[in-house]
Amino acid sequence: MPIFKDREYLRVELERSQDESLWMQCKACGELVFKRRVRENNNICPNCGEYFFLTAPERIESLIDEGSFVDISKPIVAGDPLAFIDSKSYPERIEVAQERTGLPSAILIAEAKMGEIPVVMGVMDFRFVGGSMGSVVGEQICYGMEQAAERKTPFILISSSGGARIQEGMYALMQMAKTAAVRERLARDAVPFISVMAYPTTGGVQASVASLGDIIIAERGALIGFAGRRVIRDTTGEDLPANFQTDAFAFQHGFIDRVVNRENLREELIHVIRFFQSTEKRES
């Protein structure tokens, strides 16, 4: 399959946890496929190769050495500093997301091994309020970087986020500056930071930490950009190319180092961290 497909967006499907059926229909090819086979295949359609979302735990499982996972996330959950209410209150929204995902927030920080090399990894989960970055996601990313610096292991961030979390207002915007500041400390300490942009990496996350990796890898099918299609159309009325903000677009314009198929991501990350490990040895 060609790495670059011309298309508007990757068609993805959230795995519905309430759905107990053993089969699911692929939105891309329409085929009914056995769910367990999809799972075993990294949530890739066994029939047509289309990607479905990976939850944060599934993503971690797909990347790390078996049995090496330790959840080192900080024990924190979202506050409600603005007492924000839209169609529902922000705390309610968080509760629903927690129930739906079984996660405390939109990110997990893991200590694990990849190819026997220890790493610290931050993995976002798009199901949780669109993977948006508020105070908790910002703090966890910073904490993960600090843990990586302390352990002298590479930091890997897998982004899957629509951007800043509106319900936290300016606190959310400030997480962009916060994560960028901590990223600079990591650079000062020469700790490798590999940023993986998955579907989607947009808005305030693309415009901060995700774009600051020493190496930036996009997963095939990622949506990468700052302002959304709708905002651009409403503001400028511009016609946008079909491949706008796709992995191919980001690659052609030089935002990212590589586009990698999901099934090869673990292998590539191991290659990169092994390379940095060898630079470390040379210095000491």
Next chain:
Amino acid sequence: MSDERTLDLLEAKIRELQELNKMEGMDLSSEITKLETKLESLRAALYADLSDWDRVKIARHSKRPYACDYFERIFTDFYELHGDRFVGDDRALIIGLARLDGKPVAVIGQQKGRTTEENKERFFGMPRPQGYRKAHRLLLLAERFDLPVISLVDTAGAYPGLESESGNIGGAIAENLALMSRLRVPIVVCIVGEGGSGGALAVGVGDRILMLENATFSVISPEGAAAILWKDKDRTREAAEALQLTAGKLLRLGLIDEVVPEPLGGAHKNWPEVFESVRTSLVRHVEELQNTPRERLVEARYARYRNTGEFHTLAEA
């Protein structure tokens, strides 16, 4: 603020009476005084209780002083620098060398246009990647020559368009955030109008964050929030309240350091007064920061951003 029309009418009436008073030789002074008193009390009542949405409109007012007005009026020897050295010269983001209170500084300002023609040139004050990269190079220059940086923020946001996205606007913003977080010179930011999201923050990281009384600073515009969260673009008033985007509210939340007062009704009512308040405040902050050892300055800035965020810590089992 439709009530502003009442004030305008009253003002016009007073002027008319003052003219008559001169020409006809008759004494209308008691009448005039009465109207003036009425005008003052009406004005005070109208502006005493501005809603957040009123302030959004004042922050966007087309007669408000813009960055270049400040550059000309509160700095001396403003010397503009051009271009990002790669793509071009973004007219929505102005950089230059100047003196504040006689001392050399580097300045950054986001600049809207006043006429249709000028707005076309300036992309309505919305910088593109080359604008942020122009600021980036000025920041490096400032660090090299130990110049304090003063950044005047006033934008609806980074320019959302094909050109911006092709030039990796997100990456350009990210690079500025990273650089400003560790730059070894004082940075004083003043939001003089609109602080629109990442496009404002990209030149809005510093040691002191000041806001004019009616300026706004927000993760998203009230229109954007209304469309996304309320699915109703007309509920902007509600969105403006909920976002807590005014100077007063952000000061209470501890996210900014100081509110610079504006004349009654907004900065557009009296430019000289605004210039004087902003100048005084900038001079004071730059002086304080200049007296701080660089290492401590950078550490304090780091701590400020590192500790920004509100969350609950769960009791460990």
